[in-house]
Amino acid sequence: MELISARLKLAGLVILTAISAACTEKLDNSAGCPILCPDQGGEIETVTLDAVSLDSTVSALTGQGTETSLFLANRGDTLDSRAVIRFDSIPARFVKPGSDTTSFEIQPDSVVLRMIVDTVGGKIPGAVTLDLYDVDTNAADSLVAPVAALFRSDRLIVSTTLEKTALKDTIRVTLPPATIGGRKLQRLRIGIRARSTGSVQFRLLSQEGATTPTQLTYRVSPDTTVSKVTLNPYSKTPANQPIIANALADYTLLVKGTPVGPPTTLNIGGLPASRVYMRFIVPSFLIDSVDVVRATLLLTQLPNSGLDATDTVRIIPNVSLAAVAVTDLAKAAQITALGSTDTLKVEPGGSGVRSAEVASIVGIWRFQKETDTPRAIILVSTREGQSPLEGRFYSIEASPDRRPRLRISYSTRKSTGLP
């Protein structure tokens, strides 16, 4: 009897094991393919369309001071870009922290301007000298020439030379104490120009590109036990426009930009920066009725023999979100969303057909009503406003073989579920 009971338990265990093992389905019959599973996927068709109905180079219109880095360049007659950093609230007195609430007149000492350098894509031939000028003026904030004119010897605050190896990460420039002492309850606006033995170009991180990359610090008395004062860039003008004023806490002062490309071409990048607006008319079935596998914007590049013709400019397609009510293309080109993570890399001096992948943008178009939001792509340089590099392409006014085209690959499969 005990033997039978043991066998029954064993049989029960086997059955339970089989049942539990059989609870997880495994349905892969792939070994029978393709004979036993034909015509599963359908074909992928490719069409190339002259789908661009309107294209134009427009100003990047990035607001002054909104750039994520301050572009410093001194390249002779071809490019001159400087930086302005504003400290519009210089305190006159100091109150010690703690119970002693008495204040005393600030006697500035050990004044240091700290900045963060980004040399990626820079041109640094050797030791770099930074000239810091007092560029405070009552001229309108949007004007360049009155500010540029203040970069003169009688306004020079200090010059400091940094070896090439020292020009990385954080740099500190010591300023004369009088720079602060003479501006109590006033404002200090520092203009920065770089120079070197040859063409020089690099960037300083701005307030918009990093968290307080620039700071002005100084001691308030000879007593070293009293902590330092730290000032961040701050602008009081334009008055009553705090957003613009905040952007102008630090900004790039473009004194001489790159040559503007031909008006008949599509120009992306450069200084001042430009971008390209392209509007499309795409057969509705490609948007609504099929699964788009790949969409490629085919552009024919023409060489730009200007600055750094062999460097690489990266162009990223954005999707336009501007409604039909926005008739100004330059403004419409600002209302965008990132539509693709893939960048088109070109050398400004290059030529030939270039491909920008825009499948994700075509996917976004599916959710846009064309009568409300025109189907448009904005081509933007990833270093817009921070790099002189400019890619140039033929527009729809060029000969048919050079015009922008849209190549779309799509699946023809429409499944009903029927075998």
Add this chain to the structure above:
Amino acid sequence: MMRRLLAVMSLVSSIAFPIASAAGQGALSTQGFGFPPGQFSTRVLATGGGMAQFDPDTPLNPAAIALSSDPRMFLQYEPEFRKVTLGSAQSTTLTSRFPVGAASVPVGTHATVGVAISTLLDRSSTTLTSHDQQVGGEVVTITESTKILGAINDVRLAAAYGFGPKFQIGIAGHVFTGQNRVIFTQTFPDTLNFTNISQTSTLGFTGFAASAGVLIRPSRNIGFGFSGQKGARIEAKTSDSVVSKADIPDRLSAGVSFEGIPGTSLSAHASRSLWSRMNGLGSSDATAIDTWEAGGGIESLGPRVLSRQTVLRVGARYRTLPFTADGNEVKELSFAGGVGAQFFRNRATFDVSLERAARSTNGTTEGARERAYVLSFGLRVRP
């Protein structure tokens, strides 16, 4: 520079939208609308289908429920372990099914009504393939996955009347319902430049049929069973739109049972199903053919274990499957065995069976073979 141009659409290649079908699902047995488990209870499966006309839990002959004098419920679990071989390629699969559920209650002293749900065609399968194709001027490897879940099920409401131990009749109405969900994906190795495709389509079915059957036992030793089903219209719908129509298969079945040997029952059955009536429900790739099925087996008292009487069963069955593979008929030969015992003062019966099936074909798909082990567990209770 800004000027509006008329867009000139230059279609470089033809634009067409063929309707894709998932005609084959990678196995011989899952072609077309899928594999027919047979609508057999565990007990019938173990006897090669021989008891099909006489078993109250097998929803083929409505007269069979008249044999039940007590209320009863039955549920069956049936995993199938399948190996598909094509040349040197092999796939092993596991499909879990609950192919039959049934309940019946006596009405008065001679009548019984019952409801049963059974799987007519199970289409569950997955295939994963890859191939190279030129897309946008570049040759890429495309990986395609087709996952199909679902079945067409037979919901039967039956009534039977027993005129005595020698003669019973039954009639039934059938509603065929269920879903096939097809999940198709196409993926590309470069997800930055290519967008993967995912399509899900759901096909719903509604169909009707009527069946009738009779059991005749001219003597204590022998019995005969006959049943038939007349199929009516079945429709396939997607989102309330009818995409195809056809007819539920007609069926004629006959069975014989011999109990002349004490403690032993020999049984056999044969069936003809007109599956071709389903042609048109799917695409032209899903061709159904009329099929024959025959089988037989022995059910005999086994040893007593723990004071419980066991029943042993063996059987064999041959049939053709309803859907062709690339136009070729698929044949199935199976052998089965099983055991049953009663528990809880004989108010519950637990049956187990194991069937080994070999499926093969000729013609263009001759190299394809299928071997399957079907485990079946049936639990019958009398509340």
